Amino acid sequence: MIKVIWTILTLMVAGFAGTAAFVYSGFYNVAATEQHTPPVYWLLQTVMNRSVAVRARDLEVPDLSSDERFDAGLQLYQDHCVQCHGAPGVAPAPFSLSMTPVPPAIVQVGLELSAAEIFWTVKHGVKMTGMPGWSFKLTDEEIWDIAAFVVTxxxxxxxQYYELAEIEPDRPGLVENEGADKTSGDAEMGRVALRQYGCIACHTIEGITGPNAWVGPPLRRISERKYIAGVLPNSRENLVHWIRNPQGIDPLTAMPQLGVTEEHAQDIVAYLYSLGNGER
Known part of the structure; x- marks a missing residue:
């Protein structure tokens, strides 16, 4: 028994010493331009999901079906939430696209979380995500209004969102390439750009750690596809055009304008074309 106790104590001391050495070494990169490692990302995501679910399960949800709640929630969402979570066809504000972790797309939030979980999250916020708690800025009734809008x-x-929100969609004409070579682009920089422009909020992208996003199709084996978004023949030049100005090509697409530069679009295409069977 004494040997067992000493073994346990030794392991505890070794574990504490190893943890302290790791923390003080500065080995873990906290830069927002670098994503968490898959185990760390999974741990943070799982802890958050379970924490919210447990704390929201006993909340009594009021009737959220009235038009008045929806209209009030839409206005509150425009005032306080769209900047980080976007909306159907509307991009979040540029500052939020490179947050780590990236704020989830509101369409996925509305389908994956219950009204009670949305209410709890908006009211209390989430540590280490940039999501603030709104309990001191909004009343409970206002937060339920937001939940009523988000689930819809x-x-x-x-x-429909443009009409309800009374906003004009940003649909400039086709953005021309600025003279870059069609085969140019830095694939590794493109891997970073896909995170920094928030693409992982809607797409699962091979080789990039991120949420289990499904708002847009998974981005893998792009070079083998015949068409881009079902509207453009697949080529490097067309994919650059699509990334930079999707709504200028297809006004009905839900993919928003993200303000991707020519250089970064070339980098993103270089990375996407490197997936699957390699360079086309």
Whole structure:
């Protein structure tokens, strides 16, 4: 028994010493330009999901079906939430696209979380995500209004959201390439750019750690596809055009304008074309 106790104590001391050495070594990169490692990301995501689910399960959800709640929630969402979570066909504000972890797309939130979980998250916020708690800024009734809108958001098309929110969609004409070589682009920089422009909020992307996103199709084996988004023949030049100006090509697409530069679009295409069977 004494040997067992000493073994346990030794392991505890060794574990504490190893943890302290890791922390003080500065080995773990906290830069927001670098994603968490898959185990760390999984741990943080799982802890957050379970924490919210447990704390929200006993909340009494009021009737959220009235038009008045939806309209009030839409206005509150525009005032306080769209900057980070976007909306159907509307991109989040540029500052939020490179947050780590990236704020989830509101369409996925509305389908994956219950109204009670949305209420709890908005009211209390989430540590280490940038999501603030709104309990001192909004009343409970206002937060329920937001929940009423969010659970309905996945049912809205971009054109419906534009009409309800009384906003004009940003649909400039086709963005021309600025003279870059069609085969140019740094694939490794493209891997970083896909995170920094928030693409992982909607797409699962091979080789990039991120949420289990399914708002947009998974981005893998792009070089083998015949068409881009079902509207453009697949080529490097067309994919650059699509990334930079999707709504200028297809006004009905829910993919928003993200302000991707020519150089970064070339880098992103270089990375996407390196997936699957390699360079085309």
């Amino acid at each position: 958001a996945p049912l809205l098309s971009p054109s």
